[in-house]
Amino acid sequence: MQGLHKEWEAEAAPRTCAIEDYQGAAARWCPGCGDHAVLNAVQRLARDKQLPPEKTVCVSGIGCSSRFPHYMATYGFHGLHGRAFPVACGVRSRRPDLHMFVVTGDGDCCAIGTAHWIHTIRYNMDLTILLLDNNIYGLTKNQTSPTTRTGEKSNTHPRGNVLPPLNPLSVTLGVTNASFVAQTVDWNPPHLYNTIRAAYEHKGTSFVRILQRCPHFTSHIFAEAQSDMSQCLLLLDDNGIPLDPALQRLFPNRAAHNPHDLANARAVATREDVYPVGLLYRDENAARYDRQTSQGLGRSQAEKIAATEKWLSKYEI
């Protein structure tokens, strides 16, 4: 507040953040890219939750989707290809006060960053991971990704991908200590928003795979699903992703699914006839590594010196 005495600031009108307060540089993704929808949803969520921008950190790797932090007006960390997860874990380790989003793509997470993906799920620190999965490498111009379907042609497989795609949901559900696994689609903004919101509210690592189109290289892959809602299977439960009943009815295929049922979550995750959308799995009691790493925060300098002196003295002769 300009002109106001510093000390009075706290007593001035309570701070309200508008959507603009979360908007960074103008997004430079291609028109029609699914990333825009995710960005809008996260900015809305930040506004709705009134997250202080200075207390919010978006961490990403490299790829189209990893430009995400630049388009937020919060703190951000645009890192290295595949390495968003260890950075995010490092940030979280000593900063339980921050609100954290990790944005990654199918190449970033499921190829070059696979080791970190597995272990970050296991660490279960409080992170909201958004996997923006468009089945292709976009930034480097049309190469096969681990989630590219069999037969899809790309610059690296001009005669078509020979391997079946990796399933990020079943991989994540296979990791010990997974605590929140959901799937949503970029073309259904209410479900997208509600899923990210539930993921944010979950305490622990929430993993959200977002199916989305790359208008440039994979515009065809979800085109049918977009026009034909029956290709999705909406997962419903009181503990699942809430969705307005009117919107629920737009999904011809709906199924009750208890997100605490890991076996069924794995079964649903591997269905090939439909795209399951909703919360597949949640375990509120999974061990949280960040509870350990932040335990010693707030020691005074005198306490630190005393502790070091204690250890130093063990070596005294």
Next chain:
Amino acid sequence: MSTSTIDADIATPASAVQIVDQHIVEIVSDSGEGAQTCGQMFADLCARNGNGIWTVEIIPAEIEPPSRSRAGASGNRIRLGSKPVTNAGDCADIVVALNEQVLYSRIDAGALRPGTTVFVDKTWAESPDDDIRRRYAEAISDFNARSYFVVESPIEAECRKHTDDPKKGKNMWVLGLLCAIYDLDRSSVGANIAKRFAKKGEAVIQKNLALFTDGYDWALAHVQQRYRIPAQKHTQPMVVMNGNQAIGLGIMAAGIEVCSMYPITPATSASHFLAQALQDAGGFVHQAEDEIAAIGFAIGASYAGKTAVTITSGPGLALKTEFLGYAVMAEVPLVIVVVQRGGPSTGLPTKIEQGDLLAALYASPGDSPKIIIAPATIEECFHFMITARKLAEEFRGPVMVLSDANLATGQQPFPKPQLQTDWLAAPVDQAAWDQSVPPFAWDAETGLSKRPLPGQRGGEYVLTGLAHDEESHVAYESAINQKTMEMRSRKLAVLQSALQPPKVHGDPEGDLLVIGWGSTLGCIEEAVDQLRAEGKRVSSVHLRFLSPMEPGLKQIFQKFRRVMTVEVNYSDPVGAPYITAESRRYSQLAQLLRSQTLVDIDCWGQVPGSPIPPSKIAAELRRRLDTFAKEN
């Protein structure tokens, strides 16, 4: 030196105690027989007594190697002196071997010389196993042929008087033997044993005391050689530890709260220490899923708070290089400790080499100027961690600390540091950030800038490894790239301007100047002192800062007719096939010094996997001086 095998039972009792300046003792056994404990206790007693010491662990590569095998030797080397001891020295004066086979590993390592006194357990001569008896007899005759002074000692038989399990008791008996040989006061040792075994109860204490006393008395009755190494009581509190423990304590003293690592030899023991201690100071050790994640985690922690540390060795450094470049580009304060081992590739995991200097300096793609410092002593391992954290923050970027396996496992006493509040990292600043100050407000002169931390209102920015402008916005424009490269590089020049020229050991001018870095300090200076005592005009300089280097080097070099480095890394030997003045590859520091000073600096780079002992360095320096004399 005449050779004779002394049957200990008929050896004459000790006569006079000989006064010596320094001695080297080794104790070797099968793994699990406690030679390490014995060595540590003996070293500890000598250090308390006021002797200078340097100890080195002798470690087998396997956890439980087969007994009575060359590869299985486990134990300690202890060099003791009247003055502070700076290195492990040359050949041993006394070796105690609990079996004859483990001694061979020390012979293979060049640790013995003709005349070395060897105490070997003669229990093997009476083994029911024909093969063991035969091998023992062969070895003893071989030891005699090698001109060692062999004392076959009834170690196991004596221990059986006090314990049914002599394998667990021989080390205390040997401690008694050594304390008698070195004329140490037995009552103070007794108190030490009582303290060490206090938790195990009175019976254990008594048994160990009995073993110790038996060893002591046996030596008095049977061993001719007895020595005293005059000591001076310390006037200030002293600590004894190895380099990795010193690094760990330095990390705590620097107020670093996050140590992120992945297990790798020989760096890991620093993390073992911290895994126990750091949480008492409010921090923790993160064992990451791999080396890349270890540095990524540390960078994340540093970005959002206090400077973190990651600790690794050569192969781990190779994996970390992409993130290392990121820390340079995005100017993230970070401390990276590299405890060097033998390379390339997995190389010699437990052995000594100084082969990662150029990897540390150049491993990242593009121009990635970073600060590199190298401690030369155990004490510096402690203090350099405090320096490293401060430099990382002041110069906003990674600081690499190059230690090595020699420092990591060597132990040396040094004055106990007086811990200070200003060594500790400042609390994480969460005050509002002046919005008019961009996240990279590079000072046009120095390139220095201050960083906002998440939580600081008004400082919101996005860190990136892409080329960026002051606002941290991605910027590919030529002028911005040129300027920002200059800013990051300038910081090193600014740091150099704050450094002092290195001190010259010896005269400031002469025929030959030897330059070293890292753990070779003690060996080089001892060699130089030997030559100076012979009247040779040799001096040495030891660098602690490797990037940027300490200033004034060229001026120092110009006062000497020849300049050369001595390094424990590879250089092509002059005169080898195909090796010409054009093709010869120089040792790593020599390469850097040649390019920076345009002085024709020679080098002697060796990769024995162990420290180069002072006598070998001295011999090479003599050879060089002779060659120069002939050339002129």
